[in-house]
Amino acid sequence: MTGRARRVWSGQAIFVAWATVVAVGIVAPFVVYPVFAMNVLVMALFASAFNLLLGYSGLLSFGHAAFLGSAAYVTGWAAKSWHLPVLVSMGAGVAVATVLGLLFGVLALRRSGIYFAMITLGLAQVVYFLVVQMPWTGGEDGLQGIPRGTFLGIDLGNSFAMYYFTYAVFLAAFWLIQRTIHSPFGQVLRAIRENEPRAISLGYDVQRYKLLAFVISASLAGLAGSLKAVALQFATLGDVAWQRSGEVVLMTLLGGMGTVLGPSVGALLVVTMENYLSSLGSWVTVITGTVFVVMVMAFRRGLVGEIKALFARRS
């Protein structure tokens, strides 16, 4: 393939990706329950934020639930107890996730590989412990009945209104992630992931780039958490638990890490399974586990990754 054809092809791929996301998103609430669709969107955003780190910076965090969960709690609390406007509550959640992200990043980036992952896990466990201990988080019950409020005079209590609000936030964040990947900063991240010593020899302070990637990823994971608190109207221990950190790895790998759409597809798969199989009780985990093993064995690049590879071979 010539360079020009490659560029046209990648331009087409980006267009197709966007057209798919927009079209599916617009009709979704007419096809499935809006609450279910919102759950998918929130998890898709969470996984896309995670993918920015794993897929484009090569850093495996095992503590991303801390950002999702803490933002969900803070947003829920701000909306419920202080009756702050929805955007302000969400902003507070994102701010807390960002600060946590900075803290986690500074500490965990002192190590690499498995040690990096373990530090993020350890720190996330500390956050979990704090959430359990603090009185305002509602312990085992979590925060329930978080008010959605209004946005530009529109009552978000209406499921359709809430859905399209969620969708707009998702699209904005999805766009920002794309922009980041292709930005000058994203180019440096790619360079670092592909050959770190070479990037250093070109004068890049690679740790600072990784830290910024980590903080952006944490902020966006926080945005997913804030959105979740408002859309689904609750925040629970499940959002800060380590299982949630594992689930996001699973969603990203299922869909295809380092691909634009992969994490969203993975989130759709996982949330669908959890939702429609929930009557089976604890068998859900067995089924998702099995599906995951089979998919990873069969499609090492994830669903979207394999489809991309297929098209790349044919053209």
Added chain:
Amino acid sequence: MPDDLILETRDVVKEFRGFVAVAGVSLKVKRGSIHGLIGPNGAGKTTMFNLLTRFLPATRGSILHRGEDVTRLPAAQVARRGVVRSFQISAVFPSLTALENVRIALQRPLGTSFRFWAPARSLSVLDDRARALLGDVDLAALADVPAGELPYGRKRALELATTLALEPEVLLLDEPTAGMGHEDVGRVAELIKRVAKGRTVLMVEHNLSVVADLCDTITVLARGAVLAEGSYAQVSSDPAVREAYIGSAA
């Protein structure tokens, strides 16, 4: 005259868990020279590069650049001072095109590398310079090919173009012609000669005809220590050097 020296080590030692890879080397690289570092396999040449560019901390001894102590500086900062290395195994960014590889080097001085919100096209102002640099190493026609798909010799040329994009004051080249066919060797040697004008080059090289042709001064390392130093004629007639080379069948 000390400020004649652009790079210097003083009794530098590197131990790897008790194994002494570099055993007190004092190296003096003159500004504007092409300095060869040769020696049998495992002599410590790459380790010297790692010490000079701060990719590895020295166990003992000191390293000076322009007479200033850089023994404790971070590697990236040494690179920004203008001491830029290449790698023994060709170091490119495989999924980036040749053009993008060179642009990575060009974009840092632009100061926009932390701008995650800036569009991709904000880098296209660098394209002309990147293409010119690729042209210098005969890679202009391959500008849009991912670096990973280039043949080995072309990868090395790309690596050189990327390094030159930084306009380094000192170039450290680790076996720039290794693994190349005869034709490519000649081409790279010519290129080094050309880019060495106005710069200092320190190069590790096994191809002795390249060394003889290019280098003003040669330091021979063996088992982590300096065995001989001087012009090619001087070191090649040194009996100790001959023995070290025959002994290792190089």
